[in-house]
Amino acid sequence: MKEKLKVGVIGATGMVGQRYVTLLANHPWFEVVAVAASKHSAGKKYGESVKDRWKMGDTPIPDGVKDLTILDAEDVDTMASQVDFIFSAINLDKADTRKLEDEYAKHEVPVVSNNSAHRWTPDVPMVVPEINPDHIEIIKAQRERLGTQRGFVAVKPNCSIQSYTPAIAAWQKFEPTQVLACTYQAISGAGKTLETAPEIQNNVIPYIPGEEAKSEDEPLKVFGHIDPEKKEIVKAQSPVITSQCLRVPVLYGHTVATFVNFKQNPSKEELIEALEEYSGVPQELKLPSAPQQFIQYLTEDDRPQVRYDVNFEHGMGISIGRLRPDKIFDWKFVGLSHNTARGAAGGAIELAELLTAKGYISAKED
Ligand SMILES: NC(=O)C1=CN([C@@H]2O[C@H](COP(=O)(O)OP(=O)(O)OC[C@H]3O[C@@H](n4cnc5c(N)ncnc54)[C@H](OP(=O)(O)O)[C@@H]3O)[C@@H](O)[C@H]2O)C=CC1
Numbered sequence: 536m537k538e539k540l541k542v543g544v545i546g547a548t549g550m551v552g553q554r555y556v557t558l559l560a561n562h563p564w565f566e567v568v569a570v571a572a573s574k575h576s577a578g579k580k581y582g583e584s585v586k587d588r589w590k591m592g593d594t595p596i597p598d599g600v601k602d603l604t605i606l607d608a609e610d611v612d613t614m615a616s617q618v619d620f621i622f623s624a625i626n627l628d629k630a631d632t633r634k635l636e637d638e639y640a641k642h643e644v645p646v647v648s649n650n651s652a653h654r655w656t657p658d659v660p661m662v663v664p665e666i667n668p669d670h671i672e673i674i675k676a677q678r679e680r681l682g683t684q685r686g687f688v689a690v691k692p693n694c695s696i697q698s699y700t701p702a703i704a705a706w707q708k709f710e711p712t713q714v715l716a717c718t719y720q721a722i723s724g725a726g727k728t729l730e731t732a733p734e735i736q737n738n739v740i741p742y743i744p745g746e747e748a749k750s751e752d753e754p755l756k757v758f759g760h761i762d763p764e765k766k767e768i769v770k771a772q773s774p775v776i777t778s779q780c781l782r783v784p785v786l787y788g789h790t791v792a793t794f795v796n797f798k799q800n801p802s803k804e805e806l807i808e809a810l811e812e813y814s815g816v817p818q819e820l821k822l823p824s825a826p827q828q829f830i831q832y833l834t835e836d837d838r839p840q841v842r843y844d845v846n847f848e849h850g851m852g853i854s855i856g857r858l859r860p861d862k863i864f865d866w867k868f869v870g871l872s873h874n875t876a877r878g879a880a881g882g883a884i885e886l887a888e889l890l891t892a893k894g895y896i897s898a899k900e901d
């Protein structure tokens with residue numbers, strides 16, 4: 536790539552927005568040239584606005600964005616005039632998010648979003664680049680509907696599914712029929728830290744609003760296919776997934792205890808081999824954010840652990856362990872993924888890289 540693509544981040548001051556600007560600080564293809572948030576933050580310098588609510592620990596506010604003046608995310612004309620595409624990490628209600636993201640798309644700005652608002656729009660691809668990269672082809676139909684040449688919306692799925700969906704994807708050939716997943720989700724998933732959420736200290740909260748429906752349904756869109764006549768993504772019918780989602784006192788890292796039934800009868804060796812060999816288009820294309828090893832299998836009885844494994848492959852890899860037969864299901868295992876890297880900003884950046892490599896995102900002609 537000759538020159539870096541100019542990127543805007545809307546919702547840049549929040550937990551996921553901060554993760555975007557830090558992950559993009561030295562990105563080889565993308566450069567953050569504009570940041571936007573609510574009217575409340577607009578007009579302030581980014582560094583000033585976030586310095587007392589910086590949630591990236593020891594990672595400093597990147598120099599390149601510190602002095603950017605925050606735009607109002609709803610001032611679409613101004614943002615659109617400055618960027619080639621945007622990442623969306625705003626926290627509005629769903630209808631307003633859909634409206635705003637569509638408006639950017641109609642201003643011919645591709646939108647790669649973290650938000651759940653557009654996940655079930657039938658011609659919006661919801662992509663884990665290793666699993667369903669082909670779904671981005673639906674963008675042609677979406678552009679027809681929106682009447683755009685460049686603009687579109689693409690999304691990444693919910694963070695809770697990313698600890699077990701990659702394993703289920705790796706095991707497709709064994710025909711998984713039923714999945715039970717109990718997630719143990721980090722507090723950063725709620726946009727908070729252990730300090731800003733004292734209610735989670737020494738506690739487990741057995742309710743994350745809306746999360747179980749997402750955990751059960753979103754993998755099925757990821758496993759779905761494009762129907763070229765209907766011009767939409769049709770979700771898969773199996774496996775049937777049931778889940779319970781709990782909030783635990785962990786800063787980063789969603790753990791999941793998962794149980795699976797299969798039509799076939801795979802051995803432990805076959806299941807582990809399928810995990811370790813699973814690799815996709817991001818690895819083939821050597822996308823900058825792609826982990827070399829998408830899934831690692833850990834043989835120790837007490838792994839994966841958040842403390843040791845959450846940053847595997849810079850938070851872009853998935854760790855699986857404790858695979859063993861079960862009395863009710865065929866097999867059970869424990870999975871772990873980084874909820875704001877693979878599960879949020881990192882997954883969206885890898886998706887933007889895929890969209891760039893496949894020609895859906897490019898530099899705007901002036
Ligand atoms: N945290 C996580 O691990 C994950 C989060 N997500 C999703 O990503 C999105 C962002 O989450 P998170 O970063 O945690 O949220 P935060 O609450 O930390 O940040 C929200 C951002 O949205 C901006 N915002 C709020 N209201 C408006 C408005 N009216 N107009 C424009 N901008 C506005 C805020 O700006 P200001 O500072 O000015 O208020 C801020 O930049 C959400 O949709 C969330 O569901 C998805 C996966 C994982």
Ligand SMILES: N[C@@H](CC(=O)OP(=O)(O)O)C(=O)O
Pocket residue numbers: 649650651692693694695720721723724725743746749874
């Ligand atoms: N709800 C997730 C984070 C999140 O924001 O999910 P979604 O992207 O589906 O809104 C959590 O609390 O860990």
